[in-house]
Amino acid sequence: MLELRSLTKRFSGIPAVDDVSFTALPGQVTGYLGPNGSGKSTTVKMITGLLEPSEGHVLWQGTDVRADLTAFQAQLGYVPEEPYLYPHLTGAEYLELTGELRLIPRQRLWLKIEAFLREFGLWEDRYTAIASYSKGMRQKILLAAALLHDPALVILDEPFSGLDVHSALVLRRLIQTLAESGKTVLFSSHELETVERVCSRVVILHKGKAVANDSVENLRGLMELPTLEAIFTQLALRQDPDEMAQRLAEAMRQ
Ligand SMILES: Nc1ncnc2c1ncn2[C@@H]1O[C@H](COP(=O)(O)OP(=O)(O)OP(=O)(O)O)[C@@H](O)[C@H]1O
Numbered sequence: 429m430l431e432l433r434s435l436t437k438r439f440s441g442i443p444a445v446d447d448v449s450f451t452a453l454p455g456q457v458t459g460y461l462g463p464n465g466s467g468k469s470t471t472v473k474m475i476t477g478l479l480e481p482s483e484g485h486v487l488w489q490g491t492d493v494r495a496d497l498t499a500f501q502a503q504l505g506y507v508p509e510e511p512y513l514y515p516h517l518t519g520a521e522y523l524e525l526t527g528e529l530r531l532i533p534r535q536r537l538w539l540k541i542e543a544f545l546r547e548f549g550l551w552e553d554r555y556t557a558i559a560s561y562s563k564g565m566r567q568k569i570l571l572a573a574a575l576l577h578d579p580a581l582v583i584l585d586e587p588f589s590g591l592d593v594h595s596a597l598v599l600r601r602l603i604q605t606l607a608e609s610g611k612t613v614l615f616s617s618h619e620l621e622t623v624e625r626v627c628s629r630v631v632i633l634h635k636g637k638a639v640a641n642d643s644v645e646n647l648r649g650l651m652e653l654p655t656l657e658a659i660f661t662q663l664a665l666r667q668d669p670d671e672m673a674q675r676l677a678e679a680m681r682q
Contacts, residue, residue, distance in 0.1 A: 429453055430475070430581060430612050435484035437470050444470045446636035447484070452614050452629075454580075457607045459623040460616040462633030463664050468616045469509050471633075472585050475614070476506050488581065502530070505579035507587045509616075511566045515559035519550050519569050522558060523576060530577040537576075544572035548595070563590030571599070582606055583614045588622065600626060624656040634664045 430452040437445040445467040452458035462468050473479040475486050477497045486493045493500040514522060520541060527537035545551045548568040558566060567590045574582065584603070588596050603626050607613050617623055623630060624644055632640040640647060640663055644656050653659050661669065 429487075429489060430614065431487040431490075432471070432475070433485045433487065435471065435474060435486065436482045437467075437474060437479060438482045443482075443636050445474070445633075448631075448633070448636070448638045449484075450631045450638060450641050452612050454610050454612045455607055456628040457603055457613040457615050457626045459627035459630035460614055460633070461618075461620070461623060461630055461660060461664070466633040466664065467636040468633060469585055472506075472508075472583055472614070472616060475583060476504060477501060502577075503580045505574035505577070505582045507570050507574045507584045509585040509589075511563075511570050511589075513558050513566055513569060516557055518555050518557055519545065519561065519565070520554040522569055523572055526573040527576050532577055540576055541572075544576065547598075548572060564592055564595060567591055568595065579611070581612045581614075583616075585616045586618070587615070588617065588619055596622075620655075620657045620660055630656070632660060632663050634666075639663045 432451075433449050435445055435448045436443060448467075448471060450458070460468055460471065470479065474481045475493070477493060477500065488500050488503070514525075517525065523541045523544065524537065527541065532540070542551070545554050548571075550565060550568060553561065553565065558569065561569070567587070571587060574584075587599060587603075591599060600622055603613060603615060607626075607628075615623065615627060627644065629643050630640065630647070631638050640659070642650070644659075647656070647659050648654065651659050651662065653662065
């Protein structure tokens, strides 16, 4: 179980994440949503240990992750929003390096690497440098690298970035399968239709604060709104997209 307790991050005194608390349970996909700049990636970076919280705590299985960050990170699979890959390595080399850092025995590692590369359709490109991979191919390497060590906690920050329709469908099923196998999955995305399909619960951020933390079904009932998109628009955007589009079109013509 992953637990955030009053997590806060301030940059130059300005809160980017403001007193956020929620729990992500094993066997469930928890959606973490919010408009651009609402604090999603900052939260994820604090969970993964890349950023130190200004206040508050992240607990994994009841223990503060900062007590032993290395042990926590060994159980974590993280797909970051920004694809930081070593472009001079081939796809296979990158996964080999990741697996070695994760201390996966060599023979098992290569079985895994081959399986991931084949399933993701990258086997033919395994000796090609990542520098010449497309955006979607890079995203698949990031996904493979995050899952190679069979982590108990999977954090996905915009994991569909660059994926084609078929790969996105596979990933959607994979996210559900990971939760069904008992993993804790935290899923941050702007793709509300997918979030609505795969998430048991959603946390919605607005300007760094959690404005909802419930199942989509309960939110639909409570807010008397038909879709997650409508709920999100009311809670987090608070502006009519049609009117905004109209104003932008007018700005073009000025
Ligand atoms: N290193 C930093 N220094 C200063 N401000 C930062 C830093 N990182 C993030 N911020 C600010 O914190 C706020 C939240 O940013 P964050 O990247 O967490 O948003 P997000 O919800 O992930 O957005 P997006 O959907 O666009 O990826 C923004 O106002 C951003 O400018």
